Structures are given as C-alpha cells and as structure tokens.
Amino acid sequence: MKRSIKAPAKINLSLDVLGKRDDGYHEVKMVMTQVDLSDRLDIEPRDDGAVKVEMSEGFLPADHRNLAYQAAVLLKQHCNVKQGASIYIYKNIPVAAGLAGGSSDAAAALRGLNEIWGLHLPLEELAELGAVLGSDVPFCVYGGTALATGRGECIETISAPPPCWVILAKPPIGVSTGEIYKRMRMKENNEAYSDSMAAAIRDYSYRDICRSLYNALEQVTLPMYPEITQIKQRMKASGVDAALMSGSGPTVFGLVKKEAKLNRVYNALRGFCDQVYAVRLLGEKNA
Incomplete structure (x- = not known):
C-alpha cells in the first residue's frame, strides 16, 4: 500500500510575542492558515523495519536531521510498530522561509504513517506527538485555520477566512x-x-x-x-x-x-x- 500525502505551507496572519517562558521558549499568540503551495510525501511500508527518507532536492538532509524522518521514528517507537517505511519528499515549499515546510512534512508523515501502519490514532494524539518535534507541527497536523497559543502547540481551530x-x-x-x-x-x-x-x-x-x-x-x-x-x-x-x-x-x-x-x-x-x-x-x- 502506497499513499501520497500533501504537506501545505502555512502563513501567519498574525503573530504576537507575549513574553519569555521558563522553558526558554517564547509565549506566543498567532493566527495561522494554510495555502495551496505544498510538498508531497509518497509513503509506503517496509518489511525490514527501517525508516528511509529520500528528498527531491539533494542538498537537504534525509537522515536524523530531517523532521519527517524524526516523525516516523517517533511514531514507530510510540506505537511499537514493527514495520518500517520509505518516504520520498517532493519539495515545492522554499526552505528556511517562514512557511513551516519542514513542520508540514513532519505532520504529513505522521498522518500518512498513521494510515499506512493501521494505527487509527486521532488527530489530537498525532498533534501531541508532533509538539515534541516542533512548535508548528501540531497546527500542520490539524491544518486549516487556527488560533495558536503557548509556544504555538496549543491549537484552537477556527473557521476558514474568505477566499482570496x-x-x-x-x-x-x-x-x-x-x-x-x-x-x-x-x-x-x-x-x-x-x-x-x-x-x-x-x-x-x-x-x-x-x-x-x-x-x-x-x-x-x-x-x-x-x-x-x-x-x-x-x-x-x-x-x-x-x-x-x-x-x-x-x-x-x-x-x-x-x-x-x-x-x-x-x-x-x-x-x-x-x-x-x-x-x-x-x-x-x-x-
């Protein structure tokens, strides 16, 4: 079974920085929404238990530094999955651009592997796992439009803005x-x-x-x-x-x-x- 999962970019319609937290992060409040510029992840299971990531752009890391790789390993360990996965990432979102490309790839990996490995975890649990990887990952798991608080991991979904x-x-x-x-x-x-x-x-x-x-x-x-x-x-x-x-x-x-x-x-x-x-x-x- 092979699945293709879209990983859309996000933009911040607002971003407030409210203070410094004890854990070293900043307390934020922001409204984020997704746009129709997406990476694509092609994911299929492996019988050997390994996690392998390949990138369409050769200059980007495909090892433990890659957020999608980290997401796969985290989910595999969390659910004690014996299968592995091959993940091919077609990059369209610019890198280091403020558009959460890496976070969206990680979220897409969590959602795709949840399906391929037959785990049936709710989005809430995937988002909680995603927060370990980065502050934008929970929003990318849910998608859509949201008011985010905390360090960005506390998500309140809101209605979609008017089209433009x-x-x-x-x-x-x-x-x-x-x-x-x-x-x-x-x-x-x-x-x-x-x-x-x-x-x-x-x-x-x-x-x-x-x-x-x-x-x-x-x-x-x-x-x-x-x-x-x-x-x-x-x-x-x-x-x-x-x-x-x-x-x-x-x-x-x-x-x-x-x-x-x-x-x-x-x-x-x-x-x-x-x-x-x-x-x-x-x-x-x-x-």
Missing part, C-alpha cells in the same frame, strides 16, 4: 528562527492583534483581516534583512490589499481579492526576486 489570492515572495536568504527570537525585545502587550484577526475571520470580513495583519517578529527581522522591506514595499506599490512577513521570515505574502490584480502583482515581483508564487488560501481543517 496569496502572493508569496522569498528573497534568496535564509533566516534562523532561533536567532530572531533571541534578539526579540518585549513590548507591554501585543495580544489584541491576534484577537482582532480571529474576530475578523469569524466575521468573514476580508477588509478587517487586511487591517489586522501583524507580525511582532518584523521589528527584528526587517532591520537585519533590508531586502524583506523592499519586497514588502514593492508588493504594496503593485497593488496588494495588504502585505506581511510570514513567521520569522524571510518570505513576504500579499493578499489580493480581485484576480484582475494578480498578474500585475506577480509580474512586478518576478522581476525582483526568483521565488514568487500565486496561490489560494486552503483554510479548511484536515479530516
């Missing part, structure tokens, strides 16, 4: 999430931004969603990498309804309601950086 186009543009740099959080200076309280975003989505108000976009990490990442600011400015000048950096960066996304604007924005950015994508919001939770 999303332009993604990634400059040719990588950003270390750990380094960005290390440089973060705390403000009094940013909590209202994510609350406002969640309310805008529940009200199905595209206008209020555009008004509520916020990312506390921009204050750290943008001064370090001026090209991100340039992309954001170019997006706005070319006609997006709103623009924001996703996660710790460096990818910037712009929201576009009218398809007539889409080509103009896309072409303006294609002349500025190589990795540009025009995609739709997915928004709906995994079954």
Whole structure:
C-alpha cells in the first residue's frame, strides 16, 4: 500500500510575542492558515523495519536531521510498530522561509504513517506527538485555520477566512528562527492583534483581516534583512490589499481579492526576486 500525502505551507496572519517562558521558549499568540503551495510525501511500508527518507532536492538532509524522518521514528517507537517505511519528499515549499515546510512534512508523515501502519490514532494524539518535534507541527497536523497559543502547540481551530489570492515572495536568504527570537525585545502587550484577526475571520470580513495583519517578529527581522522591506514595499506599490512577513521570515505574502490584480502583482515581483508564487488560501481543517 502506497499513499501520497500533501504537506501545505502555512502563513501567519498574525503573530504576537507575549513574553519569555521558563522553558526558554517564547509565549506566543498567532493566527495561522494554510495555502495551496505544498510538498508531497509518497509513503509506503517496509518489511525490514527501517525508516528511509529520500528528498527531491539533494542538498537537504534525509537522515536524523530531517523532521519527517524524526516523525516516523517517533511514531514507530510510540506505537511499537514493527514495520518500517520509505518516504520520498517532493519539495515545492522554499526552505528556511517562514512557511513551516519542514513542520508540514513532519505532520504529513505522521498522518500518512498513521494510515499506512493501521494505527487509527486521532488527530489530537498525532498533534501531541508532533509538539515534541516542533512548535508548528501540531497546527500542520490539524491544518486549516487556527488560533495558536503557548509556544504555538496549543491549537484552537477556527473557521476558514474568505477566499482570496496569496502572493508569496522569498528573497534568496535564509533566516534562523532561533536567532530572531533571541534578539526579540518585549513590548507591554501585543495580544489584541491576534484577537482582532480571529474576530475578523469569524466575521468573514476580508477588509478587517487586511487591517489586522501583524507580525511582532518584523521589528527584528526587517532591520537585519533590508531586502524583506523592499519586497514588502514593492508588493504594496503593485497593488496588494495588504502585505506581511510570514513567521520569522524571510518570505513576504500579499493578499489580493480581485484576480484582475494578480498578474500585475506577480509580474512586478518576478522581476525582483526568483521565488514568487500565486496561490489560494486552503483554510479548511484536515479530516
């Protein structure tokens, strides 16, 4: 039995950093949603008990450093599975981009192996396991749109936002999430931004969603990498309804309601950086 599982990218519609935790992580509150830019995992069982990962991009690790590999080993140990698995990952999501590509691959591995190995674990248990691997993995297990709290692992699913186009543009740099959080200076309280975003989505108000976009990490990442600011400015000048950096960066996304604007924005950015994508919001939770 072989299964192909999609691993969609995520964007942060809002990201508030509320304080430093005793465990070294930061307390966050954020609204995340998935977009139709996906990696694909082809998974099949192995009788020899081994876990083998191959990547479409040869420069990416396929060993213990790979989150999908870690997810497979973790699930195998958790459920005492005797079978192994071969996992081939076709990469489409840019690496080190603030789009949770690695976390989504790990979540897809958990969901796919849960099916292939006949484990029948609920999403809640898979998400709990995923939290061991990374803060974004639980959200990617559930998919859709959610308000995330804690260090990002506490997930409250909310309704899908109204449909729109999303332009993604990634400059040719990588950003270390750990380094960005290390440089973060705390403000009094940013909590209202994510609350406002969640309310805008529940009200199905595209206008209020555009008004509520916020990312506390921009204050750290943008001064370090001026090209991100340039992309954001170019997006706005070319006609997006709103623009924001996703996660710790460096990818910037712009929201576009009218398809007539889409080509103009896309072409303006294609002349500025190589990795540009025009995609739709997915928004709906995994079954």
